[in-house]
Structures are given as structure tokens and as C-alpha cells.
Amino acid sequence: MNKTYRWARRAVWGTLAVVCTIGCNPLTTIAFLTHKDAKIPAEFPLTYKEGPKKDKEEIIVALFVTQGTGQSYEFAGADTALANEIIKRLPEMVKETKQKQKLTVLSSAQVNKFKMKNPNWKLMHPAERGKQLGADFVLEIHLEKMSLFQPGSQNSFYEGRADATVDMYDVEDGPGEPKHTYSQGFAHPKTGFRDASTKPVSAFRREFLENLAVELCRRHVEFKPGIGIADGH
Incomplete structure (x- = not known):
């Protein structure tokens, strides 16, 4: 029996070691191996655990996405596409x-309407917006x-990458520093590169932005690991 236990334990940790080497989130992997219904907690939750808003039925989030200048032409409109995702x-x-508080993100149309009414919106503090x-x-x-x-591949291989900086503001705190700030380096696919002949650039771009959106969302809401260990790759 001891031999069986040792073998099973080695198998679990061996599997964990393998999936970690291909870029999976260790917390997600552990949850997957230990309990299929386990939830990974959000690092920067968009919710209220205490205070006057803890019983608020609906949380409203305003989203502003921008991109730096000089990006490749393939990323024209990527900020809008990512926001919508x-x-x-x-x-x-x-x-x-099944979080108690409902979460609603204002639509791009609502945010764009606000921008049109406020041409100098970029000068406004995010909390005021x-x-x-x-x-x-x-x-x-x-x-x-x-x-x-992939750099140097003459566009023969897909290897999507991006750096995202995120500032999260609690409107109730008023003008001031963000409640949370973090940087998110992102690569897709996480298992390496992919032959560019397998799908059109537009399809890979869409897949890339969809996966980036999931990675960012997971920083703000708890989630269940995917059915597959290499979830979202």
C-alpha cells in the first residue's frame, strides 16, 4: 500500500512538473489536480467585501484601453477589440x-459617448471619469x-507578445493613486511558436487578443480552471 501511495504521489508531482514547464499557471494546475470545482481567487477583485457597498447587487466597471505609438499595422484597432472582448x-x-454581486462593464458605445461629450477626457482623473x-x-x-x-522568422512563425500595464481605481476613493497597479507580460501560444501557414493573420490576431483578455480578466475575478490542463493555450 505504501508503494502504491508513493507511486501515486510521484505521478501527481511528475504531472505538475511537466505542465509547469509548458507555461501553465501552477495555481491553476494544482487546483485542477486536487479538485475540479476549485476556484482561483482574484488578485485584484472588482468587488466589495466590506464597507457600505458590500451588499450592492451590481458592480459597474468603466474600461479605458489605449496602446502605445509605433505599433505594427496588424494591431490597428487592437485597443477597441481588446476592450470589447x-x-x-x-x-x-x-x-x-456564481459570485453574489453582478458585474457589468460599460459598453464601448457608452464610453465613446462620454469621450465625445468630454474632448479633454484624458486630462480628467480616472476616478472623476x-x-x-x-x-x-x-x-x-x-x-x-x-x-x-517570431523575431527574425520573416513572418513565417506566429509568436504573439504584448506588455500590458493596468491601473485599477476605486471611484469612491476619489482622485489619487490607483488602488492597484500591475504589469502583465503576455505570450501566445504559451507552448512556443506556431507555423504561420496554419491560419490567416486576422484569425491569429483575434485568438491572441481573446487569450490576452482572459489573462487580464483572471486578475480581477475568481475563476475555475479549464477542463484541459493547458487551458487557453
């Missing part, structure tokens, strides 16, 4: 985990160093 996925992920939009939280995401192809 996050707007769709954040509420879906919250619903999946959020207040005018009726939001509880504001997420500012800035994208840099985006690429779709």
Missing part, C-alpha cells in the same frame, strides 16, 4: 463562479511592445 468576458466569468459614468471601478489598460510574429 473584456466587456464580454468579465461578466461571463463572474456568472460562472468613473464618477460621471456612474461606475464603481475604473480599469485603465495600456498596451505596448505588441507583436504577432
Whole structure:
């Protein structure tokens, strides 16, 4: 029996070692191996655990996504595409985990309407923008160093990369420093590169931004590991 136990334990840790080498999140992997219904907690939750808003039924989030100058032409409009993906996925992920508070992200149309009414919106503090939009939280995401192809491959291999800087503001705190700030380096696929002849650039770009959106959402809402160990790769 002891031999069987030792063998099973080695098998589990051996599997963990393998999946870690291909870029999987260790917390996700452990949850997958130990309990299929386990949830990974959010590092920067868009919710209230205490205070006057802890019983609020719906949390409203305003999202502003920008990208640095000089990005490759393949990323024209990537900020809008990423925003729309996050707007769709954040509420879906919250619903999946049966979180008590409903989460709603203001649509791109609502944010764009606000920008048109306030031409100098960039000069406004994010908390003030959020207040005018009726939001509880504001997420500012800035994208840099985006690429779709492996350097030096003459566009023969896909190897998507991006650096995202995220500032999260609690509107109730008023003007001041962000409640949370973090940087997110991102690579897709995580298992390495992919032959560019396997799919059109537009399809890989969409896949790249969808996976980036999921990675960013997971920093803000708890989630269940995917059915496959290499979830989202």
C-alpha cells in the first residue's frame, strides 16, 4: 500500500512538473489536480467585501484601453477589440463562479459617448471619469511592445507578445493613486511558436487578443480552471 501511495504521489508531482514547464499557471494546475470545482481567487477583485457597498447587487466597471505609438499595422484597432472582448468576458466569468454581486462593464458605445461629450477626457482623473459614468471601478489598460510574429522568422512563425500595464481605481476613493497597479507580460501560444501557414493573420490576431483578455480578466475575478490542463493555450 505504501508503494502504491508513493507511486501515486510521484505521478501527481511528475504531472505538475511537466505542465509547469509548458507555461501553465501552477495555481491553476494544482487546483485542477486536487479538485475540479476549485476556484482561483482574484488578485485584484472588482468587488466589495466590506464597507457600505458590500451588499450592492451590481458592480459597474468603466474600461479605458489605449496602446502605445509605433505599433505594427496588424494591431490597428487592437485597443477597441481588446476592450470589447473584456466587456464580454468579465461578466461571463463572474456568472460562472456564481459570485453574489453582478458585474457589468460599460459598453464601448457608452464610453465613446462620454469621450465625445468630454474632448479633454484624458486630462480628467480616472476616478472623476468613473464618477460621471456612474461606475464603481475604473480599469485603465495600456498596451505596448505588441507583436504577432517570431523575431527574425520573416513572418513565417506566429509568436504573439504584448506588455500590458493596468491601473485599477476605486471611484469612491476619489482622485489619487490607483488602488492597484500591475504589469502583465503576455505570450501566445504559451507552448512556443506556431507555423504561420496554419491560419490567416486576422484569425491569429483575434485568438491572441481573446487569450490576452482572459489573462487580464483572471486578475480581477475568481475563476475555475479549464477542463484541459493547458487551458487557453
